[in-house]
């Protein structure tokens with residue numbers, strides 16, 4: 001396969017002044033007619049006229065009205081063209097009804113829908129399908145369907161047709177079209193400067209009752225972007241469409257966002273608090289792309305983090321403002337450790353801005369998105385809030401309407417702050433998670449921190465240079481008071497000393513407050529100090545982190561030395577949970593443990609071979625010990641978690657339910673599930689229903705509830721996904737492969753639907769001990785399904801291959817079993833480019 005390099009970038013030989021598209025919709029023979037005004041690009045030297053095009057049947061083509069016969073391959077076409085402005089016209093035929101890859105124009109439950117990012121537009125018509133080619137679009141849709149939508153503003157409409165005009169130049173990846181029998185949940189928003197915007201959320205009949213929350217979230221997002229970033233919406237209409245078959249969460253097409261229905265439809269009966277929070281964040285994310293992504297886009301796909309890192313950072317700021325900032329930060333760090341750290345410390349490790357790829361769809365990763373957002377957070381920490389705002393203002397002013405690079409982005413910070421960001425830029429080019437080792441010294445009233453950094457080798461990068469690491473530090477005195485407030489140390493060398501003078505007594509250092517950099521901290525300190533921080537740290541993130549570190553430490557010793565659960569951890573946890581002044585959501589997070597996969601990574605890092613069953617047993621033992629230790633407090637936690645008012649997905653109620661669910665999980669270990677069964681029977685919202693069912697399943701019970709759940713919800717696609725996912729992810733290790741295989745034979749396992757596939761197959765992969773079942777049955781099941789899905793939907797298949805990315809942590813037997821499956825996949829005839837690239841990188 002072809003590898004594409006960042007260093008090979010060159011601009012396209014032509015500029016596009018306008019695009020006119022006409023769609024004559026038909027399920028198996030949609031005609032797409034394009035009329036495109038090109039002119040030579042004075043910035044380009046290469047005038048080869050190559051248009052991308054895949055899976056298109058060319059009917060006719062002409063230049064300035066004269067029919068031509070271009071050279072067509074399976075990648076696109078070339079033609080000879082005038083050295084002056086000209087009009088290209090082409091008519092092609094496509095087959096949306098058989099498009100199961102869900103890229104380009106496809107059908108989902110009778111509705112036409114598109115997904116063009118990254119390179120799907122080339123499956124719609126011949127075009128320079130690259131983000132640096134921007135143009136206005138006018139789209140006419142002819143089709144016998146009541147709702148016909150595209151980007152921009154509506155400019156004409158009649159029986160069986162509609163016309164849309166997008167006045168803002170955009171790259172083809174932001175093109176969208178939707179046609180179907182849809183209903184609108186409508187509202188409006190008036191922007192800062194008084195523009196009236198019609199807002200519509202389009203859904204299939206039956207889903208009207210699940211729109212209100214998404215609409216409110218959209219309005220909050222529009223307001224927030226005005227208030228915080230001064231960014232206003234720029235069209236007369238903003239449409240969102242929910243679609244059931246979608247490879248990702250959602251897509252920010254200009255004026256016509258398309259959402260996976262799981263990322264927008266919500267009701268208290270069918271959605272959990274976590275679903276509501278995720279929906280709010282994704283709606284905000286896609287809306288924020290209007291400025292960071294659409295108005296200012298990427299020059300090429302290597303710059304993907306330019307829009308994604310920044311937009312994830314912005315949506316996290318939004319969630320922090322709407323809800324609790326510390327709780328959001330902790331959630332994000334949990335997620336980063338669960339998804340980005342394994343990627344960055346394994347065979348798929350790549351820089352935030354990759355330098356080569358075979359299939360760009362494989363780089364929509366936690367590294368580009370989440371580490372990309374962390375890099376922006378560090379930049380903001382280093383320059384300060386005011387300088388950040390000034391730099392962003394300059395970014396919008398200088399680059400509006402352009403396709404940009406990371407160099408452009410960093411330059412606005414250099415120009416506004418005078419700071420040299422050459423070393424900081426390594427965050428974009430070096431892969432791997434830096435390790436920061438902390439050593440302390442105390443003498444004559446001076447406390448010294450010695451920080452050293454190193455980053456292990458990663459694929460293609462044996463040697464690393466020191467990065468700029470902002471380490472936020474505070475010092476606590478013996479009674480828990482803060483003797484030095486938070487300050488940011490800038491670690492730029494391999495090893496550096498930082499001194500704090502004039503202290504009366506030796507302080508306890510709280511290091512990497514707020515998780516100020518995406519690094520792994522190596523700080524060998526007494527557990528008594530961690531317990532002290534768990535009791536006293538004034539930084540909420542680090543207070544949580546102290547508990548997390550204690551939990552991890554005791555689990556590792558239980559696994560490797562057969563130690564008993566650590567009393568300091570259990571006592572410290574009890575004290576925190578007792579503190580009714582602390583936010584219930586925060587206390588619920590305190591009850592969390594590192595994931596079993598994280599524990600496996602930590603053991604691997606210590607040079608041990610992780611045994612998934614030993615890890616599973618240690619977690620079970622610690623949970624049981626926690627339940628016993630908290631026994632007397634549990635009734636009080638349950639009463640604190642009670643919500644009397646009608647269900648609302650707001651942070652306050654959700655936090656109470658989170659605490660109640662965490663307490664219920666512990667209670668279930670003591671009462672055998674009596675209370676969980678009661679909660680299940682009475683639950684009038686999905687959050688409680690699902691948490692009670694989870695408790696029962698974890699206790700090896702709940703079979704009748706599971707059956708009742710199916711009866712109640714088998715007609716609701718999104719809830720049925722939960723039914724599949726829960727069983728696979730919570731099955732006891734020995735049962736997991738069998739349960740997952742049985743579910744994969746269930747008539748409702750519509751495996752061509754990405755949500756359903758991910759629920760079951762991804763659920764199994766999340767069940768650490770069940771996935772790593774000694775006989776390799778789960779590995780084989782996953783491989784069977786990847787092989788089956790690949791010809792249907794390469795993108796979702798390739799994404800799911802990441803379940804194997806940590807394989808080199810495990811013992812020789814498991815490695816052999818996994819290698820056998822990886823080879824079996826690799827040898828499958830006609831394997832997609834997507835999956836081929838992933839498997840070969842994972843094999844290393």
Ligand code: DPP
Nearest residue numbers: 117248250251252286
């Ligand atoms: N839809 C994806 C996102 O919003 C890709 N742009 O991040």
Ligand code: ZN
Nearest residue numbers: 285289308311
């Ligand atoms: Zn995005």
